[in-house]
Each structure stands twice: as structure tokens, then as C-alpha cells.
Amino acid sequence: METSSRTSQAGIRSERRLCDEIHLNLAYRWFCRLGLEGKVPDHSTFSRYRHGKLRDSNLLRQVFEATVERCLREDLVSGEGFAVDASLIAADANKARSIAAEDWSPEVAREAGNRTAREYLETLNDAAFGAASPVQPKFVAKSDPAAQWTRAEESRPYFAYATNYLIDTKSSVIMDVEATRAIRQAEVGASRTMLDRTEKRFGIRPEWLAADTAYGNAENLGWLVEQRSIVPFFPVIDKSERTDGTWSRSDFEWDEANDQYICPEVHALKQYRRNYSDPNRGQDTGGRKKYRALKATCQACPSKDICCPKAEARYVTREPHEEAREFARACRKTKAYKVSRDKRKKVEMLFAHLKRILGLNRLRLRGLNGAKDEFLLAAIAQNLRKLAKLRPQCAKPEATA
Incomplete structure (x- = not known):
């Protein structure tokens, strides 16, 4: 290195x-x-x-984990709170040598026969790459098919990979790093992979996780809260709020005991109002539930104009993992959320150091494995730098004693 x-x-x-x-x-x-x-x-x-041997032995991953172990021994990791984020790194691919997505297929990749094409075929069922989203990019780079055609804010489109960091917020130690496609679904999936791998490898599960809005979908919140008991300190992706002046779903009170919503006029919105003789009728299949008010109740309601002016009766939907979403909304109102929001900036500072100081603005190696190698090497260097910077401070009390 x-x-x-x-x-x-x-x-x-x-x-x-x-x-x-x-x-x-x-x-x-x-x-x-x-x-x-x-x-x-x-x-x-x-x-x-x-x-060959270097990748088959997974040596770089072992070296990276050794740096994390050393940081643990030096008490640079608290394990209380983690932050996760992703950053785009340009791939070694040229737009002029790319082809349109409709002209690209696994058969074309097999005909190409080069190493990066073979690596691309191996990622088709990978949750962080081909299986992350059925949507195909506009262009595909023949020299590096796994790279994603994308764009960052205020920049021209380019081929890129995403490097994902999971850090401990005490001293900004990188606990794990993962390479993915430069799309939201892959980045969210990488956060779960890194959390599971950190717990399995080091026995550490954080009490809370800080992130930006991209990680606030219902499925991810349900996984964190219900399966991992991790407090999510990030905004919830919520499209239920109305902007036309009528009542939004947040204006309705949820009555968990009776499985119903109560509107501001104290009327009940229920999912079912009778028992079906056929057990297959009325069952929810997609996880989304719809709660309806009675038509007669809404027609006689004095607040119909600000509730459902264009509909005969009001209904409210309840998304999957809504309990976890409500818990995340409640967490945003706490003082701990404000503290985590400031600590989350540490991962962004690591990305700034990665690009400005280490100079990793563009990958030198091609293919998924090349991206993994470079991201691991960069994370190793940053953890070693953190050790060199903070280790003398930890050693002073010992020398004095």
C-alpha cells in the first residue's frame, strides 16, 4: 500500500x-x-x-478488519452509534466507447469474453448490482459493464461506482466498506450487509444508526426497528402529506387497539366492516392496507370540503412497517436526533478526505473486484491514519502513570 x-x-x-x-x-x-x-x-x-491469489484469499478484507481490531483495542470505537452513507467514485470508463442499454445483454457480454464482462455476468443476481433494480441505465460501458451510468448533483452524467461507509461516530473509525451500483436500492442494501457483517465479525451492534433520507424507506426501517432493534435517526420517506390544504394522513389518529383510524371529526375509518364467509376475501396481499369511512358519514360531515372534497368518502392508507415509520418520526423530535445529525457529518468528512487528500476521484482498476480492492485500500489507509493520529493521545495517560 x-x-x-x-x-x-x-x-x-x-x-x-x-x-x-x-x-x-x-x-x-x-x-x-x-x-x-x-x-x-x-x-x-x-x-x-x-x-488471482490476492482476491481468492480475501487478503485486503483481512487487512482492513485487522485495522478495525486495532482500533477496538485502542478504545477508539464505542459501538453506541454508527453512521452510514455512500459516495460516487467515477469508473475508468469512457462515454464515447459505451453502447445504448437496449443493445446490451448477457449474450453480448459473453461474446465480449473479457475479464470485466465475466465479472459483470457474476453480478446479475447480486443484490448490490444486477438484482438491485430492474431498471437499466441509459448507457453501458463495454470496458466496465458493472459501472452505473449516473450523475451527481450539478454534474454531467458519468460511469461510477458507489463506496459505502459504515463508521463509528466516536472517532470516525470505518467499521465496514462495501462497493455497489450507484443507485439508492443498492446503497440501502449495503447498509444492512455492513451492519450484519460488523455484528458477525466483531460482535458489535449499534444502539442507533444515523443516515440521510435515502435510507428512510419502510422496508429498511422495518428491518432496523423490528428485526435488529436499532434506533433509526434519519428522516422517513413519506409521500402521504397533502399540499392542497386538505387533511393529510398525519391528521388522522391511529387506534391500534381497534385497528382503525379516527378522523379529526371523531369518525372511524375501518379496513373491514363485516366478516367475510370466504377467508380469502378482504385479505391484504401487498402489505398496504386501506381504511375507509362510511359514505353516509362523510356526506353529512361539516368538514368534507377540507377532507375529501372530490370523493364521496375518505380513505386512508397504512403502509407496511408503519409502526417502525411512526417510531422513526418520533425519534426525529428528540434531542438525541439533533446530536446524531451532527455526528453523521463525520462520514461526509471521510468522503471529502478520500477524494481531496487521497485523490480517489476516479478508479484506476476496472470491474467490480477492482472497485472493491480500491475502496478497501482507501478505507485501510484512512483507519491507519486515524490510528496514527489518535494513538499517541491514548498512550499519554499510560506513560504518565
């Missing part, structure tokens, strides 16, 4: 160029312990190890 950093600063961007420099530069020979007459490895050795 240190060699990669040194060569990057020297403008060396290929293994072939690196080998040429080692032939001539005594400092590189000394660092590699080759001596004046030592044989320099062939440039293809780097690629073979990177695409």
Missing part, C-alpha cells in the same frame, strides 16, 4: 511503468529489498496476483 502511495505521487499509474522505474531508481530498489543486481519481477506478476 505504501508503494502504491509513493508511486501515485510520482505519477506512476501502471505496473509496467513501475517495473521500469525500479530498474533505474535506487530508492525503489532499496524499498523492495532487491539490491543492485536483484531481478525485477515482470509487470504481469502484479496483475496475476491481484486477479
Whole structure:
């Protein structure tokens, strides 16, 4: 990793160029312990190890987890609160050499036969890539088909991957990192993968998780609250609020004991008003429930004009995992939410450091595995930097004692 950093600063961007420099530069020979007459490895050795033994052994993941273990030993991780976010990194792919999505298919990828095409075919059933969304991007890069054609705010579209960070908010230690497609569904799925992997590997499950609105869908909130007992400190994706001046769903009170909503005029909205002789009738199939008021009640109601002016009767829907959504809304009103909102900025600062200081604005390696390798290496460097910066502060009390 240190060699990669040194060569990057020297403008060396290929293994072939690196080998040429080692032939001539005594400092590189000394660092590699080759001596004046030592044989320099062939440039293809780097690629073979990177695409073969290095990835098969999952060495980079082991090195990254070793940095997290060291941070745990140095008491840099509290495990109380985590933050998660994703950032786009441009792929090594050119729009001029891409093709339209309708001209791309698994058969075309098989005909291409290159390494990145084979990696693309392996991701079709991956929840973080091909299976993340059925929507196809507008263009596909032949040199790196797994890269997503996307755009960030105030920028032109480009091919990119998303690097996902899960950090502990005490000292901004990166607990896990994951590469995904640059779409919301994949990023949300990566947050679950990282939380499960952190708990399995280190035995740590946070009490709360801070994130932005992209993670506030009903399914994710249900998973966090109901299955993992993690407090969600992020906004809820809610499209039920009306802007035309009529009553929104939030104006109706939920009566859990009787499975009904109560409108501001104290009328009941029920899902069923009679028992069906056929048990298959009236059952909900998609998880979304609809609660209706009686037509006669609404027609005689004095507030009909601000409740359902264009409908004969009012109905209110209840989304899946609505209990978890209501819990998340209640969490937003607490002081702890305001504290978590400030701490969540730490993950954004790590992304800024990644791009401005480490210079990872564009990937050098292609394919899913190349993105994983570069993101892992960057996270390793950032955790080591955190250790080097904070470890002396932890050691001072010991030296004094």
C-alpha cells in the first residue's frame, strides 16, 4: 500500500511503468529489498496476483478488519452509534466507447469474453448490482459493464461506482466498506450487509444508526426497528402529506387497539366492516392496507370540503412497517436526533478526505473486484491514519502513570 502511495505521487499509474522505474531508481530498489543486481519481477506478476491469489484469499478484507481490531483495542470505537452513507467514485470508463442499454445483454457480454464482462455476468443476481433494480441505465460501458451510468448533483452524467461507509461516530473509525451500483436500492442494501457483517465479525451492534433520507424507506426501517432493534435517526420517506390544504394522513389518529383510524371529526375509518364467509376475501396481499369511512358519514360531515372534497368518502392508507415509520418520526423530535445529525457529518468528512487528500476521484482498476480492492485500500489507509493520529493521545495517560 505504501508503494502504491509513493508511486501515485510520482505519477506512476501502471505496473509496467513501475517495473521500469525500479530498474533505474535506487530508492525503489532499496524499498523492495532487491539490491543492485536483484531481478525485477515482470509487470504481469502484479496483475496475476491481484486477479488471482490476492482476491481468492480475501487478503485486503483481512487487512482492513485487522485495522478495525486495532482500533477496538485502542478504545477508539464505542459501538453506541454508527453512521452510514455512500459516495460516487467515477469508473475508468469512457462515454464515447459505451453502447445504448437496449443493445446490451448477457449474450453480448459473453461474446465480449473479457475479464470485466465475466465479472459483470457474476453480478446479475447480486443484490448490490444486477438484482438491485430492474431498471437499466441509459448507457453501458463495454470496458466496465458493472459501472452505473449516473450523475451527481450539478454534474454531467458519468460511469461510477458507489463506496459505502459504515463508521463509528466516536472517532470516525470505518467499521465496514462495501462497493455497489450507484443507485439508492443498492446503497440501502449495503447498509444492512455492513451492519450484519460488523455484528458477525466483531460482535458489535449499534444502539442507533444515523443516515440521510435515502435510507428512510419502510422496508429498511422495518428491518432496523423490528428485526435488529436499532434506533433509526434519519428522516422517513413519506409521500402521504397533502399540499392542497386538505387533511393529510398525519391528521388522522391511529387506534391500534381497534385497528382503525379516527378522523379529526371523531369518525372511524375501518379496513373491514363485516366478516367475510370466504377467508380469502378482504385479505391484504401487498402489505398496504386501506381504511375507509362510511359514505353516509362523510356526506353529512361539516368538514368534507377540507377532507375529501372530490370523493364521496375518505380513505386512508397504512403502509407496511408503519409502526417502525411512526417510531422513526418520533425519534426525529428528540434531542438525541439533533446530536446524531451532527455526528453523521463525520462520514461526509471521510468522503471529502478520500477524494481531496487521497485523490480517489476516479478508479484506476476496472470491474467490480477492482472497485472493491480500491475502496478497501482507501478505507485501510484512512483507519491507519486515524490510528496514527489518535494513538499517541491514548498512550499519554499510560506513560504518565
